[in-house]
Amino acid sequence: MRTAAVIGTGLIGTSAALALTGRGVTVHLQDHDPDAARTASALGAGTTQPPAGPVDLAIVAVPPAHVARTLAEAQRAGLARGYLDVASVKGGPHRELEALGVDLTRCIGTHPMAGRERSGPLAATAELFEGRPWVLTPTAATDTEVLNLALELVALCHAVPVVMDADAHDRAVALVSHTPQLVSSLVAARLEHAEETAVRLCGQGIRDVTRIAASEPGMWIDILSANPGPVADVLARVAADLGETVEALRALQSRDEDERREGTAGIEDVLRRGNAGRVRVPGKHGAAPASYETVAVLIGDQPGELARVFADAGAVGVNIEDVRIEHSTGQQAGLVQLMVDPAAVPGLTAALRERGWSIRQ
Template sequence: MRTALVIGTGLIGTSAALVLAGRGVRVHLVDHDPAQARTAAALGAGYDEEPESTVDLAIVAVPPAHTAPTLADAMRRGLARGAGRESSGPLAATADLFEGRPWVLTPTRDSDTEVLNLALELVALCRAVPIVMDADAHDRAVALVSHTPQLLSSMVAARLRDADDTAVRLCGQGIRDVTRIAASDPRMWIDILAANPGPVADVLAAVAADLDETVRSLRALQSADETKRAEGTAGIDDVLRRGNAGRVRVPGKHGAAPTAYETVRVLIGDQPGELARIFADAGRAAVNIEDVRIEHANGQQAGLIQLMVEPQAAPALTAALRERGWSLRT
């Protein structure tokens, strides 16, 4: 691959362009907002100009509703023949954005072998993990693992909009985890969902059935009848256990099977440099932090940081942090 065209210089397009430019490919950058293309070029992602002739590969990194017409226009003008999707601005882009991430390819019987090979070359350059799927199977998969969670997160967050301030002040890490992606751009998600409504509706219908059964079980728990209460308990137990079984299947770090980490909880002040200091202290103890969460205390200039580590490393980290004056919580 010697030349490439990136149409749409947001997070995805610019990240791919940075990878290609770093490998010596001449990358042409085009965006409906010329300022974005110039920003991407200034970051070293390529040249903010259209190619004079057909490139080896085109990446169309625009919102889903615009992908087909954008690609058709590029082909009509003899510039390209390739694919992709946009999320946010070029300043958020990094050359390692795709490293270790799944990159789905959906070739058909009519797909040109040379084009597929170029796409695989792009995936390899980005150090992503190629996954070849049927397009319909892909749509059903992302409906389950991406699109439905977005809607459910938004629905839960919507309950908070008119909630009493006292209730909102009780928000803990659980509600923060569930509603984190509810902050996403509605305009982008309308485009995404409009391109995949059927499979998303199918998953939501199954969730709705679970919700109906859970509501019945909860109502049964209010009953004075002991038999009904037992049925309610069984219904709640069923959905929670099925949830446990599904959660276990979610890949963990680097796509491997999820690991049961030990959590070391530390009180941390809200001052500059505190996070860097605690990570440095963990490093001095030769302990690798596998994951981290921060829960802020309401009305206080402090928070609780949860450091997830391998179980055998927890005692050493606990001892090292106590020795360096950190206040640990059980």
């Protein structure tokens, strides 16, 4: 791949363009908002000048509802040898392309499983896709050359290709992406009119659950409008679990011992099922999160503190697999949670204490 066109210079489109230009590909940028394209170009994502002839690959990075029309227009204009989209929903756009009579041999649906709470070209980064799954949904009609171009794009972005059926993809993202967004927003919505004294008690748990609630509503309306059925199916099952959990909690208020036992059993069931599901979430190198243990270190809110604790861990040969920071409300301190191999915990704890760090159990 020597040339590419990116249509839509938001977070995903600009990030892909940055990755490609960084690896020597000439990228031509288009957007319905000329300012967005100029901003992406100023960031080094490519040029806003139209290509002199067909490019190798056109990347359509627009909301799901606009994918089919945008791709069809680009194909009619002879923009590229191959076309792909990066929308987060695959089944609907593909059926729309069929209805529009698009040459399906020259296009393929894809979805990079990467994103941020922020949107727009200024949120883009060339490293956005590194190590992340990038779903490809080829069909029997997809030309081998187009599939190879898509695989080359994934490789240039340092992502991991995953081949799926389009409708299976939509059911999967309803579970692992779209429903979590709504659940996060529902929990965060409880905070809108909460008393200030309650909000000041927010700890890492509520921060974790509501992090993605900061996402742009307009973007998510586009996504959810393109995948409403599968998301509604998952939420219906969540709602059933919530109903049973509410009943179990009410039972815990009962004076009847048998009802309280049933309530306890119901709460324990949902917590244990949650444990079982959480263990299945892949961590670093595909390992389950439970395979690591945490060493919590108290640090001050000063420049260089994080670098110093990482350097001290490295000095004793301990690899930090993951890290989280838990901030103390109103305090100039926080806890850095270092996730490490269980066998490394005793040595790391002792070494950090020797170097003056305060370890919290």
